[in-house]
Amino acid sequence: MTAATHPTSTAGINPLHALSLSGTFPLFLGAALSDYAYATSYHIQWSTFSSWLIAGALVFTGFALLCGLIGLFRAERRAPYAIYCLVLLATWVVGFINALIHARDAWAMMPTGFVLSIVVAVLGCAATWLGFSRLGAGGRS
Template identity: 55%
Template sequence: MVIVSPFDLPRPLHPLHSILLAFPLPLFLGALLSDIAYWRTFEIQWANFSSWLIAGGLLVGGFALLWALINVFRSERGYRRRPLAYFAVLLVMWVVGFFNALVHAKDAWATMPEGLYLSVATVLLALAASWIGYSGFRTGEVE
């Protein structure tokens, strides 16, 4: 029988933090899909959709990033590795998303292919941040 202290288990996210974390992945994924649509059709409206979706992902992702920073300082001294990794991935996601927004602020014809590459990177980072963030939920009883 292994005895595990409650501090060894990952702490679940606060419900409001979970809601904030739920937005960046689908918004950045929508931006990636609209970038792909623009790459295929060259309809300028798809580039506009991408810009707005990226802006939304940055807005909500910024609040999730702020909450993650607070969690880093609130975590126990010996158990900061996971919150710090989560914060770092969210920070890199936000910075890459910001550069993606700057690329999408250019003329629609000038956004390709850099905007598409940055959208892929942002989606992968948002997926990693969501994975790290949501994997902190306790799924069962420890025996």
């Protein structure tokens, strides 16, 4: 028998879900790096740039969380989706708090904003890893 007669069911995550998830980590990482640049150079442009990166990352994380919740209700095995959704929710909540910290005066956001940017970048990395490794394999570990 040929491969064409045996369809494989390696369903990955939805392309829209993958697109929104793939924007989460790089934007939060960019915010952490621009916070570092601000801490070392004291140029206010880096603080503003970090605020915009966090805002964009929150949009992407929100869409990924929405897709994850839809996948949670449609999945046969809900444990991987539940863990993934919890990590995404934690990423969004910490990212939102980070956005509020970054809304302060430029130097008033330091060092709390920088620390939160690192924490949320790590959470975003974990969410992206969970989303593409567990959910990309059809929910199998």
